[in-house]
Amino acid sequence: MILEVRDLAVEYRTLEGIVYAVNGMDFELQKGHSLGIVGETGAGKTTMALSILRLLPRQGVITRGRILFEKEDLVKAKEKDLQKIRGDKISMVFQDPMSSLNPVFTVKQQIAEVVKIHRQVSNKEADDRAIEMLRAVGISEDRADNYPHEFSGGMIQRVMIAIALSCQPKLLILDEPTTALDVTIQAQVLDLVKRLRAEFSTSMILITHDLGIVPEICDEVAVVYSGRVVEKGGIGDVYKDPRHPYTEGLFNCVPDIEDPDKKLIPISGLSPSSRLIPPGCPFHPRCKDRFDPCDKSAPRFAEVSPGHYAACYKYRECC
Amino acid sequence: MSLHRKKKIEVRNLKKYFEIAKSTFVHAVDDISFDIMEGEILGLVGESGSGKTTAGRSVLRLIEPDSGEVLFDGQNILDFDHHEMKRRRRDLQIIFQDPVSVLNPRKNVFQLISEPLRIHQYGGRKAIRERVCYLAEKVGLSGEIMSCYPHELDGGRCQRVGIARAIALDPSFIVCDEPVSALDVSEQAQVLNLLEQLSTELNLTYLFISHDLSVVRRLSHRIVVLYLGMVMETASAKELFDTPLHPYTRALLSAVPTLNIDKRRERIILKGDVPTPINFGEGCRFFRRCPQAMEVCGGVTPLLKEKNTSHFVACHLYK
Numbered sequence: 336m337i338l339e340v341r342d343l344a345v346e347y348r349t350l351e352g353i354v355y356a357v358n359g360m361d362f363e364l365q366k367g368h369s370l371g372i373v374g375e376t377g378a379g380k381t382t383m384a385l386s387i388l389r390l391l392p393r394q395g396v397i398t399r400g401r402i403l404f405e406k407e408d409l410v411k412a413k414e415k416d417l418q419k420i421r422g423d424k425i426s427m428v429f430q431d432p433m434s435s436l437n438p439v440f441t442v443k444q445q446i447a448e449v450v451k452i453h454r455q456v457s458n459k460e461a462d463d464r465a466i467e468m469l470r471a472v473g474i475s476e477d478r479a480d481n482y483p484h485e486f487s488g489g490m491i492q493r494v495m496i497a498i499a500l501s502c503q504p505k506l507l508i509l510d511e512p513t514t515a516l517d518v519t520i521q522a523q524v525l526d527l528v529k530r531l532r533a534e535f536s537t538s539m540i541l542i543t544h545d546l547g548i549v550p551e552i553c554d555e556v557a558v559v560y561s562g563r564v565v566e567k568g569g570i571g572d573v574y575k576d577p578r579h580p581y582t583e584g585l586f587n588c589v590p591d592i593e594d595p596d597k598k599l600i601p602i603s604g605l606s607p608s609s610r611l612i613p614p615g616c617p618f619h620p621r622c623k624d625r626f627d628p629c630d631k632s633a634p635r636f637a638e639v640s641p642g643h644y645a646a647c648y649k650y651r652e653c654c
Numbered sequence: 655m656s657l658h659r660k661k662k663i664e665v666r667n668l669k670k671y672f673e674i675a676k677s678t679f680v681h682a683v684d685d686i687s688f689d690i691m692e693g694e695i696l697g698l699v700g701e702s703g704s705g706k707t708t709a710g711r712s713v714l715r716l717i718e719p720d721s722g723e724v725l726f727d728g729q730n731i732l733d734f735d736h737h738e739m740k741r742r743r744r745d746l747q748i749i750f751q752d753p754v755s756v757l758n759p760r761k762n763v764f765q766l767i768s769e770p771l772r773i774h775q776y777g778g779r780k781a782i783r784e785r786v787c788y789l790a791e792k793v794g795l796s797g798e799i800m801s802c803y804p805h806e807l808d809g810g811r812c813q814r815v816g817i818a819r820a821i822a823l824d825p826s827f828i829v830c831d832e833p834v835s836a837l838d839v840s841e842q843a844q845v846l847n848l849l850e851q852l853s854t855e856l857n858l859t860y861l862f863i864s865h866d867l868s869v870v871r872r873l874s875h876r877i878v879v880l881y882l883g884m885v886m887e888t889a890s891a892k893e894l895f896d897t898p899l900h901p902y903t904r905a906l907l908s909a910v911p912t913l914n915i916d917k918r919r920e921r922i923i924l925k926g927d928v929p930t931p932i933n934f935g936e937g938c939r940f941f942r943r944c945p946q947a948m949e950v951c952g953g954v955t956p957l958l959k960e961k962n963t964s965h966f967v968a969c970h971l972y973k
Contacts, residue, residue: 375838487927517701519924522909547911574915588843590872593914599843
């Protein structure tokens with residue numbers, strides 16, 4: 336097990352009140368595996384990812400839970416230990432490529448910077464490593480001394496991946512890495528990630544709201560709603576046999592290019608508020624299958640079939 | 655499918671160039687032609703730089719085209735003077751991408767929906783009030799939100815207000831410019847269902863612009879594929895998706911993610927980035943990235959020709 340997140344809770348303390356972004360998230364990742372974390376905007380996916388590397392903004396506070404990375408609890412780790420982990424043992428690629436890089440340094444300098452921080456190497460060795468990484472992500476050496484503004488979004492994202500993998504991390508987190516990209520460029524970037532993962536055997540977490548890209552590069556998927564994981568399992572299990580009404584709802588309302596006549600059935604009700612969490616199951620106000628226990632207490636995450644978990648009273652009854 | 659009686663819109667050789675520096679022009683829309691039959695939904699797809707948004711706005715003269723014709727019910731609207739154009743705008747409407755930012759934050763829902771009615775002198779207070787109630791019901795907005803302001807509503811409701819405004823004066827043609835891109839998945843499903851329903855109920859003709867091919871496939875009868883300001887292929891939705899002819903269309907379709915984990919298309923990964931259409935000379939726009947490029951493609955611009963019934967493609971592979 337390379338990563339275990341146990342009962343994680345994170346809130347943002349703002350002037351307008353508290354935002355409960357993550358409300359008891361549980362999941363784990365086996366070494367070498369790839370987990371997709373899906374959910375809509377505001378579900379708490381990015382907050383959870385930032386919590387792993389303790390990159391939350393000032394207002395963000397982890398109020399409970401543990402994040403075990405190779406058995407060490409990152410929630411309790413000191414800043415100087417975290418600095419050794421970030422970029423070296425755990426790396427992250429962020430959402431908006433155009434605002435991720437420092438505009439006044441070349442791409443080679445920015446990759447070399449990470450290498451120099453974590454490895455005892457000379458400047459020349461760091462530069463060589465930078466060029467090697469650029470080549471690995473399909474960017475030719477003659478662009479190494481270009482500045483970020485001279486690249487397109489897709490190429491910047493490839494530079495970000497080069498930076499993230501430069502010290503061969505054990506875990507790579509990608510937060511909506513292709514959301515801002517055109518679909519053909521998205522295909523390029525996903526293809527690259529797939530190849531590099533195979534080459535370096537990196538464990539991976541992919542965060543996205545796009546259900547379609549998860550099967551491309553992930554073995555497992557966790558569905559997040561209102562700051563909690565409501566379902567988790569292998570791609571085959573969750574995509575063919577979803578066991579949570581929210582997961583079913585997601586699949587039913589999204590158009591699918593391979594199913595053009597599919598009737599789109601919206602999920603009734605409104606997106607959940609992160610300021611006011613209802614008692615019981617977070618999805619119950621919108622759930623067409625809700626019954627007696629749903630508004631009293633939140634259902635526990637339970638195994639509904641081998642390796643397939645869901646937090647739902649409906650599916651607990653039948654297994 | 656609606657009755658396809660006569661041609662509602664005929665776009666002929668539309669061009670729009672933007673001068674970004676002395677003698678440097680972005681060929682945003684470069685000689686595009688297409689027809690939309692009455693009651694039809696024509697999807698206009700393309701990635702960044704394809705010119706789809708500029709095309710949509712040019713068709714309505716929200717951006718003034720540089721040359722070409724836009725025939726609406728047989729008349730060239732580019733010939734109309736200011737007064738005639740304003741009169742015709744009752745019939746030619748638009749729904750924008752970001753529902754919240756297009757609504758005046760200082761007006762409530764009632765005022766927003768009644769605004770087009772007042773501008774075009776629809777009638778007295780009573781007539782306007784009745785019409786607003788009718789429109790609100792048509793788009794599924796409840797009476798209680800009439801006094802709400804845009805910031806109090808979610809994206810889906812705001813977009814319904816936008817739709818109510820667009821249909822207020824009983825138009826026959828609406829440009830839908832990425833109408834669901836800024837909405838979350840459930841809101842998307844609701845708005846797509848509403849747009850489809852209204853098109854049949856009110857016999858509306860749509861130019862539906864989107865980068866999301868799954869959405870376009872679901873809603874459109876026919877589709878036009880743009881790349882760097884030019885039409886690559888035009889066909890019925892089914893024909894385009896089942897038998898794409900243009901190498902760009904094939905690559906584009908292969909890149910679209912799907913929820914069906916068993917039915918995945920063979921990925922065609924394109925090399926390079928989408929360039930900006932600056933100062934383009936002769937030759938196919940897709941030449942640099944085309945996996946099937948031939949020598950002629952670099953020097954001669956292929957013309958859009960009918961290959962199968964109503965299936966047009968601009969590509970030297972098809973002579």
